[in-house]
Amino acid sequence: MIKLEDVTKIYPDGTKAVDDVTLEIEKGEFCVLLGPSGCGKTTSLKMINRLISLSQGKIYVDGRDVYQMDVNQLRRSMGYAIQEIGLFPHMTVEQNVTTVPRLLGWSKARCRERTAELLDLVGLSPPETFMRRFPNELSGGQKQRVGVARCLGADPPILLMDEPFGAIDPITRERLQDEFLRIQDEIRKTIAFVTHDIHEAVKMGDTIALMRDGILVQHAPPAEMLAHPKDSFVEDFVGSDRALKALQLMRVRDVMDETPPKVRIDESLETARGRMQELGVNFLAVVNEDERFEGWVNRRVLRRSGEQVKDVMMRYTVTGRRDTPVNEALSLMLGSAIGNLGVVDRRDKLIGVVTFRSLSEAIQASYSEDEDPDEAHAERETAA
Amino acid sequence: MLFETWRYIGNNWAYIGRLTVEHLQIIAVANGSAVFFGVLIGIFVSGRGRERLAQLVMYLASIMITIPSLALYGFLMGILSALGLRSIGFLPVVIALTLYGLLPIIRNTYTAITEVDPAMIEAGRGMGMSELQILWKVKLPLAVPVIMAGLRQAVVMNIGIAAIGAYIGAGGLGQLIFRGIANWRPHLIVTGAIFVSLLSIAADLLLGRVEWLATPKGIRTRGRA
Numbered sequence: 001m002i003k004l005e006d007v008t009k010i011y012p013d014g015t016k017a018v019d020d021v022t023l024e025i026e027k028g029e030f031c032v033l034l035g036p037s038g039c040g041k042t043t044s045l046k047m048i049n050r051l052i053s054l055s056q057g058k059i060y061v062d063g064r065d066v067y068q069m070d071v072n073q074l075r076r077s078m079g080y081a082i083q084e085i086g087l088f089p090h091m092t093v094e095q096n097v098t099t100v101p102r103l104l105g106w107s108k109a110r111c112r113e114r115t116a117e118l119l120d121l122v123g124l125s126p127p128e129t130f131m132r133r134f135p136n137e138l139s140g141g142q143k144q145r146v147g148v149a150r151c152l153g154a155d156p157p158i159l160l161m162d163e164p165f166g167a168i169d170p171i172t173r174e175r176l177q178d179e180f181l182r183i184q185d186e187i188r189k190t191i192a193f194v195t196h197d198i199h200e201a202v203k204m205g206d207t208i209a210l211m212r213d214g215i216l217v218q219h220a221p222p223a224e225m226l227a228h229p230k231d232s233f234v235e236d237f238v239g240s241d242r243a244l245k246a247l248q249l250m251r252v253r254d255v256m257d258e259t260p261p262k263v264r265i266d267e268s269l270e271t272a273r274g275r276m277q278e279l280g281v282n283f284l285a286v287v288n289e290d291e292r293f294e295g296w297v298n299r300r301v302l303r304r305s306g307e308q309v310k311d312v313m314m315r316y317t318v319t320g321r322r323d324t325p326v327n328e329a330l331s332l333m334l335g336s337a338i339g340n341l342g343v344v345d346r347r348d349k350l351i352g353v354v355t356f357r358s359l360s361e362a363i364q365a366s367y368s369e370d371e372d373p374d375e376a377h378a379e380r381e382t383a384a
Numbered sequence: 385m386l387f388e389t390w391r392y393i394g395n396n397w398a399y400i401g402r403l404t405v406e407h408l409q410i411i412a413v414a415n416g417s418a419v420f421f422g423v424l425i426g427i428f429v430s431g432r433g434r435e436r437l438a439q440l441v442m443y444l445a446s447i448m449i450t451i452p453s454l455a456l457y458g459f460l461m462g463i464l465s466a467l468g469l470r471s472i473g474f475l476p477v478v479i480a481l482t483l484y485g486l487l488p489i490i491r492n493t494y495t496a497i498t499e500v501d502p503a504m505i506e507a508g509r510g511m512g513m514s515e516l517q518i519l520w521k522v523k524l525p526l527a528v529p530v531i532m533a534g535l536r537q538a539v540v541m542n543i544g545i546a547a548i549g550a551y552i553g554a555g556g557l558g559q560l561i562f563r564g565i566a567n568w569r570p571h572l573i574v575t576g577a578i579f580v581s582l583l584s585i586a587a588d589l590l591l592g593r594v595e596w597l598a599t600p601k602g603i604r605t606r607g608r609a
Contacts, residue, residue: 051510075512086507090525090600100511134602150511160510 001027001190002048002158007057009043009214017043019214020057025207027157030184030191031219032205034198036237040214041194045160048192049075061158076100079151079159079189083166085143087135093119093146094131100154118149121186123179141172148180152187161193165200177203198238202226202245210234223249243363247327252320252354255329255362256343260285260353265294265310272309273302285342285353286313293319293350296338319344320354329354389571389578400560404579407556410546411587414478415539418485423531425486426493427519438494445487453548456480461552477549484545485538492534496527529599536591543584547576557583 002025009018018040025031033041046052048059050071059066066074079100087096095102097118098111106114112131119127122145135143144165151159165173165180181204184191195201201208202222209219218230226246229235238245262285263272272284276299283298286309295315304312319342320329333341333354343352393400429438451459457476464479465471500523508518550558557579564572596604 046510049510051506072512072514075510077512080507080510082503082507082510084501084503086501086503086505088504088508088522088602090602092602099508099513103512103517136602153511 001025001062003060005058007059008055010055016214021216023209023216023219025190025192027190028188030204030206032201032208033192033194034201034208035211037196039211041211042162045162045192045194049078049160076103077156079156081147081151081161081164083163085147087143087146089135093133096146097149097153099150104154118152121183122149140168144168144176157190159189159191163195247330248325250326252324252326252329252343253322255326255359256352256354257358258352262287263309266308268308269302269306272297283338285350287350291349293342293344293348385570389574392571392575403557403559407546410477410554410556411539411542414481414542415485417482418489418538419535422486422489423493426490430494430497442491445490448483449487453545457552473553476552477554481542481546485542488534488537492530493527496530497523500526525600529595532595532598536595539587539591540584543580543587547580
């Protein structure tokens with residue numbers, strides 16, 4: 001879909017901003033251009049829509065050389081969003097969002113319809129109340145949303161985004177990232193997304209293209225980059241906590257024990273102790289007659305006096321779902337008294353348990369799986 | 385003398401009215417052309433790579449303002465007669481006032497356009513606006529209030545200077561003042577001064593309102609002026 005071939009940018013003063021970069025972004029791929037400031041990631045992005053001219057090499061979009069296309073038509077066929085957002089203050093939200101559609105000569109009715117659709121998509125609803133507002137009547141987060149809506153204006157197949165969530169507070173940013181991922185799930189655009197934030201890159205990208213001093217160091221899916229940094233620079237950049245970052249790529253369903261040791265709430269303490277002995281575990285999950293998760297018992301509470309499990313159990317209501325990211329699960333586990341996490345379905349039925357042991361086993365398994373040298377090598381080949 | 389002035393105004397309404405209209409005509413034509421040329425020049429020198437030209441143009445325009453109006457009139461009379469055009473009256477005064485009016489308009493146009501947030505221009509360009517569309521749809525609407533402020537300044541300034549135009553036969557309220565000086569009739573001088581001042585104040589208020597109306601809604605910073 002987007003292909004950079006031996007692309008080099010040399011400024012008149014001799015600075016090599018981008019040095020012989022070859023990068024292919026597949027159709028529907030969310031590619032994050034990542035790197036420290038001055039690494040050439042923004043320059044690379046802006047060469048795609050010719051905001052910056054390239055010195056050597058070729059850039060193809062859908063197989064067509066971008067320099068063979070009319071520059072304004074090229075740009076109108078791609079969404080473009082920047083960190084400063086750059087909303088036009090003298091235009092309403094509707095006019096801003098339909099900037100490209102109006103350049104393309106869409107009818108008024110179609111523009112209005114598209115605005116409503118987009119504002120709804122980016123969570124500015126009801127659209128009617130936002131359409132006629134001016135940018136100075138919006139909060140920072142709302143402006144950012146309008147910026148995203150604007151870059152989707154004419155429904156371009158490609159989006160170029162230059163730190164589009166850079167200028168907002170961390171909480172809003174987190175929320176916008178989540179929403180944008182949800183949107184991307186729906187619209188499946190080909191995206192080139194610049195950021196210097198490794199967390200954002202890992203969270204958002206299907207692939208990460210890590211750059212340094214104008215050179216593309218590694219282009220790989222986040223999990224692979226975290227597991228197999230190509231060199232010490234990548235390793236440093238992804239951070240010594242890369243194992244922790246990898247956790248956010250895994251889901252609870254990947255690490256949970258699906259046949260957790262459990263006991264019913266109305267069984268006797270004797271039964272519970274026996275089961276623990278039998279299974280060689282230190283805890284049991286407690287469920288009620290409908291298999292609903294109720295809490296935990298361990299050896300310590302079973303020493304207390306009582307008849308049934310429910311007399312001594314630790315009631316604990318914090319649970320995870322199958323698709324909870326593992327980093328969140330870990331944080332819940334660290335905060336809980338028992339150190340385990342019950343996994344429930346929508347009706348609160350217990351479907352599994354995450355323990356520290358199951359977690360570390362799963363992580364080790366994922367590493368050794370990737371360790372297959374041929375496979376990893378082959379993946380890097382296709383990435384490069 | 386106040387009483388005489390009052391009586392004179394009361395007895396000569398029609399005459400003063402005609403002079404006021406003459407005065408306004410001069411101002412309208414001169415500042416109209418100052419806006420036309422000033423905005424064009426301002427846009428031109430705000431183009432990429434023309435910073436030095438812009439400095440030069442604004443330097444020349446500020447020198448222009450320092451030339452005493454009588455000297456400029458005299459100078460223009462020389463040029464116009466050499467060209468075979470009417471060298472007294474309306475034409476030289478309008479040309480002089482146009483030249484005086486250029487500075488605030490060029491300066492404000494230039495400043496407003498060069499200070500448009502670069503992020504906005506990048507966003508526009510990145511979405512496929514041509515340079516002309518960026519100028520027309522982004523830069524100019526944002527510059528309008530600042531250009532209007534320049535026009536307002538130019539008009540207020542020129543209303544005063546136009547009075548001197550009567551000296552070379554352009555008519556207007558200056559005529560009262562010059563007749564008052566020539567014949568030593570102080571109430572004529574006072575009448576002329578009063579009306580020139582009133583005209584300035586009225587123009588200032590009116591153009592302030594126009595400036596507000598011309599400001600795109602989304603960037604109005606204060607309530608109704």
